[in-house]
Amino acid sequence: MRDILRNPAGLAGTMLLALVLGAALLGPWLAPYDPQLFHASSRLQGPSAEFWLGTDQYGRDLLSRLLHGAPSTVFFGLGATALGVAAGAVIGVIAGVAGGRVDSIIMRVLDGLLAMPELLFTLLIVTFLGGGATQAMLAVALTFTPGMARIARSSVLSVRTREYVLAAIARGESRAWIVGREVLPNALGPIIVEATIRVSFAIMIGATLGFLGLGAQPPSTEWGLMVAEARQFMFRNPWCVAVPGIAIAITAMGFNLFGDAMRDAFDPKRNRS
Amino acid sequence: MTGPGTAPVLDVRGYGLVYDTPEGAVQALADVTLSVGPGETHALVGESGSGKSTLAWAIMRHLPANARDVSGTIALSGEDILAKSPSQMEALRGRRVAMVFQDPSAALNPTMRLGDQIAEVLMRHRDMDRDAALAEGEAALARTGILHPEQMMRRYPHEASGGEKQRVVIATAFACQPELIIFDEPTTALDILTAQQILELFLRLRSETGVAALYISHDLGLVSRIADRVSVIHEGRIVETGPVSEVFRAPRDAYTRKLMAAVPRPEVRLAVPEPDAAEAVLKVRGVSVRYGEGGWLARLIGQGPAPFYGARNVSLDVRPGELLGLVGASGSGKSTMAQVLSGLRDFSGEVVFDGRSFAARTDFDRAYRRDVQIVFQHPDASLNPRQTIGTILSRPLRLYGLCPTGRLRARVRELLEMVLLPPEFANRFPHELSGGQKQRVAIARAFAAEPRLVICDEITAALDVSVQAAVARLLTDLQRRSGAACLFITHDLNLIRQLAHRIAVMQRGQIVDSFDVADADAPDRHAYTRSLLKAVPLPAEFQGESP
Numbered sequence A: 001m002r003d004i005l006r007n008p009a010g011l012a013g014t015m016l017l018a019l020v021l022g023a024a025l026l027g028p029w030l031a032p033y034d035p036q037l038f039h040a041s042s043r044l045q046g047p048s049a050e051f052w053l054g055t056d057q058y059g060r061d062l063l064s065r066l067l068h069g070a071p072s073t074v075f076f077g078l079g080a081t082a083l084g085v086a087a088g089a090v091i092g093v094i095a096g097v098a099g100g101r102v103d104s105i106i107m108r109v110l111d112g113l114l115a116m117p118e119l120l121f122t123l124l125i126v127t128f129l130g131g132g133a134t135q136a137m138l139a140v141a142l143t144f145t146p147g148m149a150r151i152a153r154s155s156v157l158s159v160r161t162r163e164y165v166l167a168a169i170a171r172g173e174s175r176a177w178i179v180g181r182e183v184l185p186n187a188l189g190p191i192i193v194e195a196t197i198r199v200s201f202a203i204m205i206g207a208t209l210g211f212l213g214l215g216a217q218p219p220s221t222e223w224g225l226m227v228a229e230a231r232q233f234m235f236r237n238p239w240c241v242a243v244p245g246i247a248i249a250i251t252a253m254g255f256n257l258f259g260d261a262m263r264d265a266f267d268p269k270r271n272r273s
Numbered sequence B: 001m002t003g004p005g006t007a008p009v010l011d012v013r014g015y016g017l018v019y020d021t022p023e024g025a026v027q028a029l030a031d032v033t034l035s036v037g038p039g040e041t042h043a044l045v046g047e048s049g050s051g052k053s054t055l056a057w058a059i060m061r062h063l064p065a066n067a068r069d070v071s072g073t074i075a076l077s078g079e080d081i082l083a084k085s086p087s088q089m090e091a092l093r094g095r096r097v098a099m100v101f102q103d104p105s106a107a108l109n110p111t112m113r114l115g116d117q118i119a120e121v122l123m124r125h126r127d128m129d130r131d132a133a134l135a136e137g138e139a140a141l142a143r144t145g146i147l148h149p150e151q152m153m154r155r156y157p158h159e160a161s162g163g164e165k166q167r168v169v170i171a172t173a174f175a176c177q178p179e180l181i182i183f184d185e186p187t188t189a190l191d192i193l194t195a196q197q198i199l200e201l202f203l204r205l206r207s208e209t210g211v212a213a214l215y216i217s218h219d220l221g222l223v224s225r226i227a228d229r230v231s232v233i234h235e236g237r238i239v240e241t242g243p244v245s246e247v248f249r250a251p252r253d254a255y256t257r258k259l260m261a262a263v264p265r266p267e268v269r270l271a272v273p274e275p276d277a278a279e280a281v282l283k284v285r286g287v288s289v290r291y292g293e294g295g296w297l298a299r300l301i302g303q304g305p306a307p308f309y310g311a312r313n314v315s316l317d318v319r320p321g322e323l324l325g326l327v328g329a330s331g332s333g334k335s336t337m338a339q340v341l342s343g344l345r346d347f348s349g350e351v352v353f354d355g356r357s358f359a360a361r362t363d364f365d366r367a368y369r370r371d372v373q374i375v376f377q378h379p380d381a382s383l384n385p386r387q388t389i390g391t392i393l394s395r396p397l398r399l400y401g402l403c404p405t406g407r408l409r410a411r412v413r414e415l416l417e418m419v420l421l422p423p424e425f426a427n428r429f430p431h432e433l434s435g436g437q438k439q440r441v442a443i444a445r446a447f448a449a450e451p452r453l454v455i456c457d458e459i460t461a462a463l464d465v466s467v468q469a470a471v472a473r474l475l476t477d478l479q480r481r482s483g484a485a486c487l488f489i490t491h492d493l494n495l496i497r498q499l500a501h502r503i504a505v506m507q508r509g510q511i512v513d514s515f516d517v518a519d520a521d522a523p524d525r526h527a528y529t530r531s532l533l534k535a536v537p538l539p540a541e542f543q544g545e546s547p
Helices: A002-006 A008-030 A062-098 A100-114 A117-127 A133-160 A161-172 A173-211 A223-233 A238-267 B052-060 B084-092 B114-124 B129-144 B149-154 B162-175 B190-210 B220-226 B244-249 B254-262 B296-301 B332-340 B367-372 B390-398 B403-417 B425-428 B435-448 B463-483 B493-499 B527-535 B539-543
Strands: B010-021 B024-035 B041-043 B068-078 B098-102 B180-184 B212-216 B229-234 B237-243 B282-291 B308-318 B323-328 B348-353 B356-358 B372-375 B454-458 B485-490 B502-507 B509-517
Touching: A002 A008, A002 A238, A008 A062, A008 A238, A062 A100, A062 A133, A062 A223, A062 A238, A100 A133, A100 B356, A117 A133, A117 A173, A133 A173, A161 A173, A161 B367, A161 B372, A161 B390, A173 A223, A173 A238, A173 B244, A223 A238, B010 B052, B010 B367, B024 B052, B024 B237, B024 B527, B041 B052, B052 B068, B052 B098, B052 B180, B052 B212, B084 B332, B084 B435, B098 B129, B098 B282, B114 B129, B114 B149, B114 B162, B129 B162, B162 B190, B180 B485, B190 B220, B190 B527, B212 B220, B220 B244, B229 B244, B229 B254, B237 B244, B237 B254, B254 B282, B254 B463, B282 B332, B308 B323, B308 B332, B308 B485, B323 B332, B332 B454, B332 B485, B332 B539, B367 B372, B372 B435, B390 B403, B390 B425, B390 B435, B403 B425, B403 B435, B435 B463, B463 B493, B485 B493, B502 B527, B509 B527
Parallel strands: B041 B212, B041 B229, B098 B180, B180 B212, B323 B485, B323 B502, B372 B454, B454 B485
Antiparallel strands: B010 B024, B010 B068, B229 B237, B282 B308, B282 B348, B348 B356, B502 B509
């Protein structure tokens, strides 16, 4: 952790993440107004002492909506990534450990899925599952599975031929022990790092789905949906599009920078002996 | 030899270098003084981490960003090169100072033909046009003794063998007629016989061109054959300098003496007493291993690559309590045999252990796996980095049920003491230990299973000379105490002659020779054995008869 903070990009990422996670955990209590409360007299206003970030087309306070939307947006990203990583890691580890025919079949199927653009694939799944936040989350998780499986497999493969694993095989250890105690703890690093970086993709895809009307439904305060709803009034008050847009960007950047710094910290070549 | 009045080609005086790290400045070189005269070969000898490669890079002025010169001067033919700008250094590198690296595969660009790589250097440094450079390159290759230089010029690096690639690198280094060539362990990555040829080539080219050379190596025997003067470097300081014969026969510094004493001497036997001629505990009968059969898909389509044999019809016996040496060049199949016997690789043929016969890898049961333990070459890779030493050592005890749970900690302490490590190491992680210490843990883990046969796959190859000797002694000591037999795989002939009772020689997957250690110099040895033995200088030749 100290390695991550020593790196300037890592420090910036950690601070952005702290801001976003703070908003996600405490946002609803910090919000000055009810996010659904209309202020009919002050619609589409810029920032002022009364409304710090301005108001939208119904005169709802943007700051309050942003803070209320933070949990759903951030936990959407975390949840989708966690599901995708878990499923991908299981598939990848199975392929990596089994090897041979099982490995080739799994990997060829995954290659086929990977050939499809991520967003298109997500849209396809959402079409099958129907709209809604939970469905969107499942769709993003499914989209992430093939890529994560690939990373988990290559990580397992590189560990599997290490001499300590060979020593365990030569000792006659059970397969479960070898996978659980010798291979997995040493293969987790790259998987965790990749997962952190993927959270930002998940948040962006989630926002995109919201924007397209396929994710969270109004009157939800999900950030992507906020951008979509305010789009028609973009020219009358740019704030109502910019605020949620910048929030999405900050969150994505925070996870990205943090993930990059974590990858550097995990890199054994940079470790001091 | 540097005569009086001749200016040295390379003159390093009081040079010091530090690396800035997050933990503060680390002194890599301190007060290094060293000079190489015209036509002289100066050897720089030291163990890993001693700073010998750092010095080479300091002379080339190609240092990482966190390196800082702190004192002294480096002069090339009288010119101070510490004062030169990066672009001046660029013109100087290759032109006036060339370098030959340890690993020829990494030193050559895999996407360029070998001829183009030589020509590129000539065009840049000798202002030749392309045709002239190619012609000159071919002539340079011919001088290195490559049989068909015109064909070699058209090949890519992957189409040449390690020895051929190193010849190309050496030809490139000599091509610009530099004043100084720095050799950084140029034969370490090659097998014994190829290394021997490269050394002969070096000696011939040196006498033809009269170039000055700084030769970095950890191999004292090799240095004794080629160098005029030698400097011994230890922890960034030169501890002793002098003519090779003087330094090696009468080392003055304590560290040099320790280094000399650690060189394996075949006449000093370390082996346990010859066991009684009992029935062999391990009999290998006609074992073959085929590699490269292609995947199931390739086989299905019928386009699999042609398979080749990693081991072919290998038969050998190991008697109880005996140490059998298995030697051979890299790729000769020695490690393949280690993998077969420890159940890591499929084979055909028969392995008989203690009267029980096994015909396939899957036949090996837990009793066999307990009786036959393996120690690997790389101590860094053979211990799980996320487990403590205590966990690692207690694992075989738990697995084979050798020790009641309540006694585990005490037994781990005993094991650590057995390999001369402090008992508190049980709570440490592998990365907190040195290479030699890690290898001791790996040996302790093998002996924890109370095996009857221990396979040692090049266990000393990754260690420094002084650590090698201690690990070898430890192994025979454990053998003496436990009575286990040992199959010791190595390419170090002097070492194996100290340790083994019998030696088997492998070449291209087959055992070509097998003999008692006392008969190693007998005239009826196989030609290949004799050439291997001849390629390695005996310490007695360069150190005198007594250490």
